[in-house]
Amino acid sequence: MNTTRRRLLGAGAAMAGGSLLASAAGAQSFPFRPNQRYPDPAVQILDPSFARYRIYSSTLEQVATGMRWAEGPAYFPEGGYLLCSDIPNNRIMKYDEKDGSFTVFREPANFANGNVRDRQGRLITCEHSVTRRLTRTERDGRITVLADSFEGKRLNAPNDVVVRSDDTIWFTDPLFGINGEWEGSRARPEQPTTNVYRIAADGTLRAVITDIVNPNGLAFSPDESKLYVVEWRGTPNRSIWSFDVAPDGSVGNKTKLIDAADQGALDGFKVDRDGNLWCGWGSNGALEPEPSMDGGRQVFGLRGKPEDLDGVMVFNPQGKPIGFIRLPERCANLAFGGPKNNRLYMTSSHSLYALHVEAHGAV
Structure with a gap:
């Protein structure tokens, strides 16, 4: 793909640009039609307390499409752009707010998954297959390896990452990137557990959580006194656990905060300044216990649409x-971005969506 290709502005041209990118990526492009009425019915108020966060005259936008599995959004305010991973295509994409372009930032990207901007404006990336490491992109473009092993054994598949105000780096290390060939290459895990790690300011790597089955997304509360971590399986539903964070960086008082029940699937999430958790959501792929008839065939359908x-x-x-x-x-x-830190960017399967809200990212 030509990395200088521009996604044209305007509703009709945007669809054409998205189709071109989708064709180059080998992924399906979904026709998206924005809602023409205010308020947007896509924004649903489940409790009156959420009404304050909805902007009445803001509607959902599809700002880019053509990826195979979009993940790891990270916003860079100094440049007015967002980076996100297109994992199966082994690349990191760049969406520029100024001109609406959507281009390749890095390819290959070692099957990058989670990304975050550190306090110095540098990109930190979870390379979750093949290299199986956490890296930092320096201002001159050099790549610094922050972690690739623990206690003499390779990491599993770094997934998501967050940076605390004390410059410590916290990341999850499940098995997803080495479980198959879709998001990298199948490999044997070397770590006996799937951990959450903390990298101290001096570079020391420490496993702070070792009893979560495939930890996924993670984030801190606004005051950083609590760490939230998604557990992919083991409870048996996907859950978010809350941990108290001690001054020395250790965690304790493990408490289940959210249970996704038997249909929903938690993934990555972010916390706003009021402490609300904005969570990626979708079907967990669980099947109904009994088949139903579809076109003359017995088919096991999904639990929940x-x-x-x-x-x-x-x-x-x-x-x-x-x-x-x-x-x-x-x-x-998802990630908060925009000049006022109130534009919610959502990496969703093949596309990147955006919505202005009356909430601001906590960090």
Whole structure:
């Protein structure tokens, strides 16, 4: 793909640009039609407390498409752009707010998954297959390896990452990137557990959580006194656990904050300044126990319709669902961005969506 290709501005031209990118990527492009009425029915108020975060005259936008599995959004305010991973295509994409272009930032990208901007404006990336490491892109473009092993054994598949105000780096290390060939290459895990790690300011790597089955997304509360971590399986539903963070960086008081129940799937998430959790949401792929007839065949259908589950579920700090943003594709992760830090970017299967809200990212 020509990395200088521009995604044209305007509704009709945007669709054409998206189609070109999709064709180059080998991925399907979904026709998206923005809502013409205010308020946008895609933004659903589940509790009156969420009404304050909805902008009455803001509607959902599809700003880019053509990826195979979009993940890991990270916003860079100094440049006015967002980076996100297109994992199966082994690249990191760049969406520029100024001109609406959507171009390749890095290819190959070692099957990058989670990304974050550190406090110095540098990109930190979870390379979750083949290299299986956490890296930092320096200002001159050099790549610094922050972690690739623990206690003499290779990491599993670094997935998501967050930077605390003390410059410590926290990341999850499940098995997804080495479980198959779709998002990298199948490999044997060397770590006996799937951990959450902390990299101290001096570079020391420490496993702070070792009893979560395939930890996924993670984030801190606004005051950083709590760490939230998604557990992919083991409870048996996907859950978010809350941990108290001690001054020395250790964690304790493990408490289940959110249970996704038997249909929904938690993935990446972010926390706003009020402590609400904005969570990527969709079907977990669980099947009905009995088949039904479809076109003369017995078919095991999904428990819950993806079209009803795909989007962003918003929970208050107590774990109560208060809002839902319905999307035409499953949302894997999200990030706050824009000049005022109130534009919600959502990486969703093949596309990148955006919505202005009356909430601001906590960091």
